[in-house]
Amino acid sequence: MQTDAIDTLTSHWLAVKQIKGLRVSQLLKILEFKSLPELFASDSTSLAGYGFKPEQINTINHINFAEIERLLNWQRQHSSHHIIHYQSEAYPERLKQISSPPLVLFAIGEPELLNQAQVALVGSRSASLYGQDNAFQFAKALTQNGLVVTSGFAAGIDGHAHKGALEANGKTIAVLGTGPDVIYPKRNFQLYQKIIDSGLVVSEFPPGTQARAQHFPRRNRIISGLSLGVLVVEAALKSGSLITAKFALEQNREIFAIPSSIHDPRSKGCHQLIQQGAKLVQTIEDLLEELPEHAKTVNLSLFSQNNEKNNKENFTSNELLVKLDYEVTSIDELVERTQQPVDMVLSQLLDLELQGLIAATSGGYIRLRRE
Template identity: 45%
Template sequence: MQVNLVSERDWLYLLASIPGLGRVKLRMIYERTGSFTAAVKKWDTISCELGLPAVITKAIFDLQKEGAAYIILHERIAKGIQYVCFLDDDFPEQLRHIPDPPLLLFYRGDLQLLHKPAIGVVGSRKPTPYGRASCAHFVKELVQAGLVIISGVAYGIDGEAHETTIKNNGKTVGVLGCGIDQVYPLRHRALYEKIAALGLLISEYPPGTPPVPGLFPERNRIISGLSHGTLVIEAAEKSGSLITADCALEQGKDVFAIPGPIFSSLSAGPHNLIKQGAKLVTRSADILEELGHFFHTKPELGSSQTANENFLNKEELTIIEVVTHEGIHVDDLVCQLEPDLRKSLHQILFRLEAKGVLVSLAGGYFAKR
């Protein structure tokens, strides 16, 4: 096979697909030769200089055999595997300038979302009702303001952020810690497909890469790198979400934190961030005033609930007075109501949720938006 007949970006794909040849080595190879094509041509020298294992060297020589590379490239096309790399003009500019930038991104969905104003939303994988309600409230208003929501498709706050965005007809980007063809966690398969169809899924790891624990902290730098700021909603003192916040600070990005109850262990992360200089936020306007120059419209936020409450009947207003922003379980709600309201409680809650005044949370909790 003539090496020159394979494009630079295709050689990057081929090399990145070799197990054990990660972005650090690939970057070193490119910096030494200025071209992946040139590197493949003199692979004997390059492999010796970098001390690459024999198994990697053999894999490169196998690719140079007649037709071997073309077979793999045709398989990629047949499988619908799409990627954008640092050699492309449409590679997201903001990722070119972060520490340890990715060399390529595999994707499913609308790649143009990487070029729109965005905010990262991260938090606990086991949030409280207060955390879920906070996420639903803030994400809805940030979406209405025109921001793309970026998160990691994990349980908890990540999933809540993606679901709320989709529910409110917004755009969301999911950054994976595994191959683009892997669904993790498995219970998020439906969410995975919704994001791919209505938003964007991306991964820097080749298809087939399993969800190895060490990859998830790495992907956090991409969440913050693609975002103009990162919002942290509930996180324990040593939560993985704080890695994203640290990446954002290292990248010179804004970090926003929602305060929580002082007796909750999940408030420790946001509170520590606030002590270290993160912006304390209690309303969406606190975020939008910092990021407002990234988008064109400045909608009036916080008015939808007031408008909806003007159309509530006496029974609905009674329920609203009992439900808090922190969330209340339906059983506790029943105990605080008069007997005549208890019988129709579920119907009233359904109406209030439809009117956008309440949000239904996992485990039978409801919270005021």
Template identity: 40%
Template structure:
């Protein structure tokens, strides 16, 4: 999570209305958001910020800043800036990543290998049943299930994952505190309690039509693959699938009856090259190499972090100082992320990547956000 002293400058930049690309360039050029603010209007303009945005940084909307800051004071509420170590690595790789993310829940969930399950808001009963079945089986295989909290397929996927005790992430086109549709408020709270709710929009932002297509790029960007269950030819799910393909991610589609208009979008995707799947195992088989590649990449990032090594311990990856901190902090009783942070002094990002590697190697088991060793 961003340090609280960083919240105000990050919020000032966000509320300027500057495009994410300009804000990312500005943040990349300065050590902190506060330093970016202090650089002044000439520097802001050199990074592509227009005059109205520069004026808004100088004289921010005090009420908007206060409302967002108040939301961030609550436990489990986070603001991840572009340069934050906890910013999800897969999302960095898309063409237009958000400069900031509001997160309700555990930011570490955004590091887990995820499958986006999307589809029609007016799905058939059979489509919702398929979404639930695939979500349960993928969650039981260790995948996080990401979706958009919408009616129909999204809600079925989220709910089934929660019932299976799995991890699910909701990516919103509203603020992180507003469910759309409103009847999903309880579902939103359940997801935040064990997974994460994510939005690039500040708290209090209502449902605006133009926000949902851009929301879909985040959903696709957080996921290794996108599975479309049911979708009409004109459907937001097809936007998510296209953005997943543009980001180099896998796209899967379930075939359906030729008489079902909700299957035509899936058939279109299959004709365009999406993988036709009939079981969750087919998705798992395709994505397994990507999961291992992600784990190796994250481990490589951690190996480059200069930390004074501890004494060698009888643990995996003995040559890595970070693992030498983590392994003795893990026991045979489940331990939560907060306690592991306190025991090791490592960040959520570092812990999440190492725990994922150890889980894939069969040395650690994760249940309900708590981790314990397997074996010695």
């Protein structure tokens, strides 16, 4: 009986989701004196009195029950499938604070993560190696300090943020611009499997919904809405990441940005955010000091000590690394800077690459980690 009652309430919220153009504020005001069953039992005159438009009244009178049953069946298929409506216990409190919260969420994985403290990492799909490494390392450090990492599952920065969190055996939430069962981009298939096994994928779009351009700005408001703050790792001036930052500002969330080369167009969005008041982030401490009640100070201390030790070893003991830029540097230039034979330079570059301190590109090598 309890399951039937839950299904009935969920069915009503799925019916509400079919009403196009319904303002959340309007619905919540009605729910102060009418339950959803009472609302759907109302006649057309009463519905008009509540402020519903003719096309909305027509939808209420002709609910697609077959679609509701399809979605309920999807939830019943597997214990990891969840339909989370506005009145569900699992519905995230932070999301209720935004101006246009989704009335229903579809999720696969661990829904309790939605109410845990989290930070969003966002950035360019065509990310530089420098940006990819920053996303990975910051996500890893955030999870080591007890925070969930939230991102949009896109190629580039998003994917590396999810991977960094998983590398540290931490938790990550992927907010999709598709249905929760649709993997986009396809090359993220293995990452998707790892996230649903030990994290959460969530969407306001029903199962089976394919990617559409207009879905992703809507997804971005959820990414920022779920989070305590948004870290923009790398972004151009016109990008979805700046849309997410704009939502974060409207939602009174913290905004952070990582600086980079003034010559890289993928950094100009971050620099603009910093000029407008976003906090410039160089280390994990820069971010966590704005979220002191959510940081595990013991872990932070250990992370700082380990970083300091590693940095001293890595950055002061290798002359080649000191002479390698954060932008692509050619072999010829490195030979000239170090005044060493080519074979010796290549040997050192291989060692540094195996340590994960540099990466090879088509034009040479690039340094990945900061001092």
